[in-house]
Amino acid sequence: MSHSSPETMRRLTYRDAVREALAEAMRTDERVFLMGEDVGRYGGCFAASKRLLEEFGPERIRDTPLSESGFVGAGIGAALGGMRPIVEIMTVNFSLLAADQIMNTAATYLHMSGGQFNVPIVIRMATGGGRQLAAQHSHCLDGWYAHIPGIRVLSPATHEDARGMLWTALQDPDPVLIFEHSGLYNLKGELAAGAGPVDIERATVRRPGRDISVISYSASLLKSLEAAEILSAQGIEAEVVDLRTLRPLDEATFLSSVSRTHRALIVDEGWRSGSISAEISARIMEGAFFELDAPVERLCSTEVPMPYAKHMEEAALPQVDKIVKTIKNMVKTHG
Amino acid sequence: MNAQRAKKQKTSKIGRDHALHLLKNMIRIRRLEETCAELYSAMKIRGFLHLYDGQEAVAVGVMEALTAEDAVVATYREHGHALIRGISAGSILAEMFGKQEGCSRGRGGSMHLFDAKTRFYGGNAIVGGGLPIAVGLALADQMQQRPRVTCCFFGEGAVAEGEFHESMNLASLWKLPVLFVCENNLYAMGTALKLSESVTDLVRKAASYDVAAASVDGMDVLAVEAAAKKAAAAVRSGKGPYFLECRTYRFRAHSMFDPELYRDKAEVEDWKKRCPIETFIKTLKTEGFLTDKDRQVIEGEAAKEIKEAVAFAEACTWEPVEDLARFVTSERRSE
Numbered sequence: 163m164s165h166s167s168p169e170t171m172r173r174l175t176y177r178d179a180v181r182e183a184l185a186e187a188m189r190t191d192e193r194v195f196l197m198g199e200d201v202g203r204y205g206g207c208f209a210a211s212k213r214l215l216e217e218f219g220p221e222r223i224r225d226t227p228l229s230e231s232g233f234v235g236a237g238i239g240a241a242l243g244g245m246r247p248i249v250e251i252m253t254v255n256f257s258l259l260a261a262d263q264i265m266n267t268a269a270t271y272l273h274m275s276g277g278q279f280n281v282p283i284v285i286r287m288a289t290g291g292g293r294q295l296a297a298q299h300s301h302c303l304d305g306w307y308a309h310i311p312g313i314r315v316l317s318p319a320t321h322e323d324a325r326g327m328l329w330t331a332l333q334d335p336d337p338v339l340i341f342e343h344s345g346l347y348n349l350k351g352e353l354a355a356g357a358g359p360v361d362i363e364r365a366t367v368r369r370p371g372r373d374i375s376v377i378s379y380s381a382s383l384l385k386s387l388e389a390a391e392i393l394s395a396q397g398i399e400a401e402v403v404d405l406r407t408l409r410p411l412d413e414a415t416f417l418s419s420v421s422r423t424h425r426a427l428i429v430d431e432g433w434r435s436g437s438i439s440a441e442i443s444a445r446i447m448e449g450a451f452f453e454l455d456a457p458v459e460r461l462c463s464t465e466v467p468m469p470y471a472k473h474m475e476e477a478a479l480p481q482v483d484k485i486v487k488t489i490k491n492m493v494k495t496h497g
Numbered sequence: 498m499n500a501q502r503a504k505k506q507k508t509s510k511i512g513r514d515h516a517l518h519l520l521k522n523m524i525r526i527r528r529l530e531e532t533c534a535e536l537y538s539a540m541k542i543r544g545f546l547h548l549y550d551g552q553e554a555v556a557v558g559v560m561e562a563l564t565a566e567d568a569v570v571a572t573y574r575e576h577g578h579a580l581i582r583g584i585s586a587g588s589i590l591a592e593m594f595g596k597q598e599g600c601s602r603g604r605g606g607s608m609h610l611f612d613a614k615t616r617f618y619g620g621n622a623i624v625g626g627g628l629p630i631a632v633g634l635a636l637a638d639q640m641q642q643r644p645r646v647t648c649c650f651f652g653e654g655a656v657a658e659g660e661f662h663e664s665m666n667l668a669s670l671w672k673l674p675v676l677f678v679c680e681n682n683l684y685a686m687g688t689a690l691k692l693s694e695s696v697t698d699l700v701r702k703a704a705s706y707d708v709a710a711a712s713v714d715g716m717d718v719l720a721v722e723a724a725a726k727k728a729a730a731a732v733r734s735g736k737g738p739y740f741l742e743c744r745t746y747r748f749r750a751h752s753m754f755d756p757e758l759y760r761d762k763a764e765v766e767d768w769k770k771r772c773p774i775e776t777f778i779k780t781l782k783t784e785g786f787l788t789d790k791d792r793q794v795i796e797g798e799a800a801k802e803i804k805e806a807v808a809f810a811e812a813c814t815w816e817p818v819e820d821l822a823r824f825v826t827s828e829r830r831s832e
Contacts, residue, residue, distance in 0.1 A: 232663025239633015275611035276602025277824040335827035
């Protein structure tokens with residue numbers, strides 16, 4: 163981890179943070195290459211790899227055909243062959259075309275081979291809704307992938323994590339999936355000039371508070387922080403925990419938070435049934451039940467495929483006003 | 498020139514020692530598979546068991562074209578490939594017994610034999626799933642300028658999978674050093690090729706991706722060896738991938754659960770007359786390369802090898818249950 167003094171902070175978009183991370187990884191390790199649909203000449207469907215082709219050439223910024231299973235599998239093979247591939251999948255929905263390779267190969271090779279063949283691949287993809295892209299481009303399946311043993315699942319919410327998680331992920335000997343929320347790419351934020359690799363083992367408290375623990379990740383984390391700010395003006399201090407890594411879950415951090423605040427709300431853009439929020443709720447039940455002053459609550463996406471219409475999509479996703487309302491209710495009811 | 502004379506010329510060219518070496522390898526596989534069937538009935542081996550009887554000439558012939566630096570990717574019917582690649586019969590059988598001295602520590606079983614030392618990348622039980630992996634291994638070699646070949650075995654059933662087409666396209670597009678060996682045994686489990694493919698000429702499918710492609714009699718070990726050497730030489734010369742169809746037949750059922758309702762007994766008997774071992778023995782005898790005594794010696798050595806392997810597997814140990822969660826993620830966290 164590296165941090166610079168506050169005076170060297172600069173403003174940039176989440177997209178730029180991702181691009182800087184990609185460029186630095188490519189410069190630092192010649193085994194690293196980026197492969198995916200439209201990553202080169204087009205510059206990446208979310209422009210995360212814009213202009214990298216010029217610096218690194220078509221061998222290392224490698225455009226692929228629309229063959230998700232083929233190029234994810236090829237990334238796995240390249241990783242087995244000593245490279246450090248970063249495979250970009252346009253969106254999490256398209257990753258389902260490569261689910262066989264992710265689940266049946268990347269996540270299993272180490273185990274099936276009795277520890278002989280680890281797969282050091284990093285797979286990045288856009289996730290999440292909020293951009294009126296309807297039911298085949300908008301889902302948040304981060305937590306769904308977190309069900310699978312053998313892979314690490316990262317959901318960077320902040321610029322620091324977007325900048326710093328990639329390098330650490332590349333040092334992992336096993337497959338890492340990085341979910342970049344498509345609603346975050348344009349977001350401007352502060353980043354230290356010397357920002358570099360960050361830890362990918364731990365959740366972190368993004369905002370301390372005494373009244374309730376709000377446990378979230380990715381874009382919902384930012385909504386949770388916004389809600390906490392509003393509530394603070396009304397005398398409710400919410401502690402906001404950023405999960406950061408959905409597998410393996412750092413339960414110590416959120417259990418410790420819940421043990422201090424005695425209330426927990428999980429804000430999860432995934433669907434409620436069988437979600438990562440269900441898992442966290444269960445872990446709180448198992449690990450901090452007697453610390454609770456109130457039942458654990460959850461705010462998740464409504465269980466519909468994502469609708470196109472703006473007002474309907476907004477209603478389907480966790481929103482700041484809902485978070486504020488839920489927290490107020492939880493604190494008041496069980497105060 | 499009649500066929501017999503043509504064969505005699507070929508056999509003379511390779512020499513007696515090599516001819517007997519090929520014969521012995523085929524017999525080693527046959528004995529291993531017969532023993533597996535017995536051990537399955539004796540409930541020493543469980544799970545799915547797919548035997549290779551009838552197809553021995555393919556693994557034996559093709560392996561002659563590979564060097565120790567090359568990589569092999571195989572399917573769930575891979576006992577023969579593993580044995581000829583150099584994994585000991587003892588560690589193969591120990592694996593099927595589920596013992597920790599097995600080549601995959603008992604985590605894989607019959608369908609998932611792995612071995613880092615001989616660059617044997619499994620043992621893949623997802624039909625078509627190994628092809629993208631082979632493409633990636635070859636990509637890593639190409640990017641690191643290593644003059645290696647990745648040899649990928651698969652059945653004709655795999656050509657119906659998208660991963661076949663994606664892999665042919667990628668390998669051809671990037672001129673990757675992959676030797677694709679399609680073992681066409683006419684049935685994908687119980688479905689005949691002619692009932693599942695609109696185009697049954699597999700060479701045409703590969704050729705449509707501008708992949709050099711040829712077909713060979715997979716029951717003739719000398720023909721397979723010659724074709725594989727030619728194919729491997731083309732791949733080594735940097736011309737890109739090569740597709741070699743080996744027309745063969747499996748003598749036994751698909752697995753131990755298959756009552757074989759889908760094919761005529763007469764058809765099976767016809768193919769058994771073309772047994773790669775018996776026909777090769779006949780050729781060698783006709784040409785004076787093999788005496789009855791030679792055969793006895795070879796059979797005796799193969800039987801001894803497999804008998805000792807069974808004893809080894811019997812004597813192997815069970816992995817302690819406390820180790821259950823090992824090999825999900827790497828034990829060394831970074832390198």
